Amino acid sequence: xxxxxxxxxxxxxxxxxxxxxxxxxxxxxxxxxxxxxxxxxxxxxxxxxxxxxxxxxxxxxxxxxxxxxxxxxxxxxxxxxxxxxxxxxxxxxxxxxxxxxxxxxxxxxxxxxxxxxxxxxxxxxxxxxxxxxxxxxxxxxxxxxxxxxxxxxxxxxxxxxxxxxxxxxxxxxxxxxxxxxxxxxxxxxxxxxxxxxxxxxxxxxxxxxxxxxxxxxxxxxxxxxxxxxxxxxxxxxx
Amino acid sequence: xxxxxxxxxxxxxxxxxxxxxxxxxxxxxxxxxxxxxxxxxxxxxxxxxxxxxxxxxxxxxxxxxxxxxxxxxxxxxxxxxxxxxxxxxxxxxxxxxxxxxxxxxxxxxxxxxxxxxxxxxxxxxxxxxxxxxxxxxxxxxxxxxxxxxxxxxxxxxxxxxxxxxxxxx
Numbered sequence: 341x342x343x344x345x346x347x348x349x350x351x352x353x354x355x356x357x358x359x360x361x362x363x364x365x366x367x368x369x370x371x372x373x374x375x376x377x378x379x380x381x382x383x384x385x386x387x388x389x390x391x392x393x394x395x396x397x398x399x400x401x402x403x404x405x406x407x408x409x410x411x412x413x414x415x416x417x418x419x420x421x422x423x424x425x426x427x428x429x430x431x432x433x434x435x436x437x438x439x440x441x442x443x444x445x446x447x448x449x450x451x452x453x454x455x456x457x458x459x460x461x462x463x464x465x466x467x468x469x470x471x472x473x474x475x476x477x478x479x480x481x482x483x484x485x486x487x488x489x490x491x492x493x494x495x496x497x498x499x500x501x502x503x504x505x506x507x508x509x510x511x512x513x514x515x516x517x518x519x520x521x522x523x524x525x526x527x528x529x530x531x532x533x534x535x536x537x538x539x540x541x542x543x544x545x546x547x548x549x550x551x552x553x554x555x556x557x558x559x560x561x562x563x564x565x566x567x568x569x570x571x572x573x574x575x576x577x578x
Numbered sequence: 579x580x581x582x583x584x585x586x587x588x589x590x591x592x593x594x595x596x597x598x599x600x601x602x603x604x605x606x607x608x609x610x611x612x613x614x615x616x617x618x619x620x621x622x623x624x625x626x627x628x629x630x631x632x633x634x635x636x637x638x639x640x641x642x643x644x645x646x647x648x649x650x651x652x653x654x655x656x657x658x659x660x661x662x663x664x665x666x667x668x669x670x671x672x673x674x675x676x677x678x679x680x681x682x683x684x685x686x687x688x689x690x691x692x693x694x695x696x697x698x699x700x701x702x703x704x705x706x707x708x709x710x711x712x713x714x715x716x717x718x719x720x721x722x723x724x725x726x727x728x729x730x731x732x733x734x735x736x737x738x739x740x741x742x743x744x745x746x747x
Contacts, residue, residue, distance in 0.1 A: 345741035346588075346706035377731060378743040380700050382582070385746065401702065448700035 341378050341452070347400075348373065351452060354400050358425025360476050368466060375462065376452035385445045389429065393438040396459035398427045402449030403521055406441050407532065418533040419484065421446075423521050430480065433459055446525070491535045494574070499534040500544055501573035504554075504563060516555065517563040524559045548572075581611065581721040582747025584697040585730045586707065587739045589716045592616075592644045598718055598737040599651060605733050611721040613670030614648055616641075617714050618657065626665060628657035637667075645669065660689055663708050672697070672719055697721045698745035706741075715740065 341348055355361045355369045376398070383402075401424050409416040419441065422428055431439055433456060454462075463469060486506070490499045507519035522530065527545065528538040545556040553565045553572070563569055589595045595614060602612070618639060619626055626639035635655040637645040648669035649655045656673030658666045658680075668676060672693060679692035690711075691704035697719060699707070707717055720730045724746055731744050 342739070342741065344590075346709060347703075347741070347743070380698070380703055380743065380745045382698060382700065382747045448702070450700070450702065 341373055341376055343370075343374070345378070347378055347450075351376075351378070351400055354424055355398065355452075358398075359479075360398075360425060360427055360472060363472055364466075364469065368468075372462060373452065375458060376454045378450065379453050380448065380450045381445050383445055383448050385443075387443040389432075389438050389441045389443065392443060393429055393432040394456050395453045396427065396433055396456050397429075398452045399424055400450045400452060402445060402447035404428065404449060405444045405446055405529075407444065408441060416532045417487075417535055418529070419487070420480070421521050421533065430477065432456060433463070434477075436460075446529075496534065496536050496540055497544055497572055498574050499536070500530070500541060501569050503530065503534050504561070504569060505573050508563065508566070515564075517566055519561060519563065523561045525561075526559070530561075581723060581727075582696075582698045583722060583724050583727045584699065584745045585720045585722070585727045585734070586694075586699065586703075586743055586745060587718040587720075587734050587737070588707070588710045588741040589718065589738070590714075590740050592641065592716065594738045595716050595718060596644075596647075598734055598739065601733055601737055602720070602730065603651075605729075607720065607726075607730055607733070608722075609652060609670075611671060612652055613654070613668060613672035613717075613719045613721075614652060615672065615711060615717040615719065616645075616667050617711055618645065618665050618667030619714070628655060628667070658689075663690055663712055666690065666711060670719075671721070694719075698747040700745070703743065703745065710741070 341351060351373050352366065352370055355373065356366065361369055399422055404422045405418050406420040406422065406428065407416050407418045428443070429439065429441065436456070463473070490502055494502065504519050504522070507522050508517050509520065522533070527541045531538050531541040534541070545554060545561075548554045549556050551568070553563070553568045555562050555564055587598060589598065603609070618641060624640045629636050629638065635646070635649045645667055652670035654668070654670050654673045656668040656676060658668070658676060660666055675693040675696050676689065679689045690708055691701060694704050694707065695701070710717060720727065722730060727744055727746075731742060734742060
């Protein structure tokens with residue numbers, strides 16, 4: 341993308357605010373943006389990783405879901421829900437291989453992309469980037485470990501509560517609290533993030549709604565009693 | 579044939595557009611699904627319009643020779659006045675999409691967005707493209723299968739393009 345682009349400044353600002361690029365000098369981020377091409381993908385675009393792993397992508401707007409599914413049962417588990425400033429696929433950047441992951445756009449998205457080889461070269465050319473890359477990788481590993489632990493150790497109510505709390509910025513005095521990224525997802529999508537099914541999530545949200553813990557309507561979720569929700573998550577937050 | 583994928587390139591003057599078209603022709607890009615949009619005004623002191631003489635599309639305005647050359651390359655001619663954008667001259671197949679948008683989809687400032695949406699361009703990009711046209715720049719829109727749209731993108735990198743994006747449906 342060239343500096344003359346109408347989208348250049350907004351792209352640089354988006355990356356500067358991303359935890360993935362935090363602490364980098366602006367000229368380093370500008371160099372990265374300059375190497376990328378701008379793409380947009382329509383909502384509900386489904387992409388197997390074989391089609392995308394050879395390019396490194398950074399989201400500028402919208403959300404992308406990375407998931408795995410069982411073709412026999414049709415069941416799906418969401419591994420990561422990515423928002424503006426998030427890169428993908430970080431694992432292919434590191435090991436140069438495709439991974440068994442399906443990408444789905446939840447909104448119309450705009451993103452930057454560049455060939456994986458060039459992204460890897462950029463990584464070598466900017467060792468200071470490791471200062472932000474390693475913590476980011478740590479977060480990703482923690483998220484996966486958290487998902488595995490939730491699936492193995494907690495019931496659906498606790499898993500749903502923990503999912504919502506992971507998307508609440510803290511500390512917050514806001515009331516009610518609107519969780520990031522997930523507040524307008526369907527109950528089916530929420531279920532796919534905690535290894536459950538739509539009817540169970542729907543029933544649980546209705547219970548919480550009656551108890552005044554959340555306000556859950558079609559395509560809208562907000563937390564009205566954060567402390568109560570924390571109790572449901574067994575007072576253990578990531 | 580219509581595609582939901584497109585490569586949109588923005589040029590700041592018509593000579594750059596001609597260079598880009600030569601690059602695409604030299605590399606056997608199918609011009610059937612290629613369109614050019616521009617403001618079509620020169621200095622503002624010209625009467626501007628589009629008419630036919632026999633089967634020839636003629637242009638009245640400061641950029642007469644440029645647009646008439648474009649219509650020889652890119653079949654399909656249209657001229658609109660769109661609220662918030664102003665005059666829009668089109669060469670190529672996107673003119674038909676604008677007519678459909680006018681007749682069936684909307685009747686207001688969103689008409690250009692509705693036409694561009696059919697070739698994969700989302701709303702937040704439309705705002706930037708409308709601004710580019712309003713400011714006198716040119717949009718070269720190539721509709722194609724994804725692989726071809728990516729090839730066009732790579733080819734146009736060698737042109738003096740001001741802005742470019744790949745829109746995948």
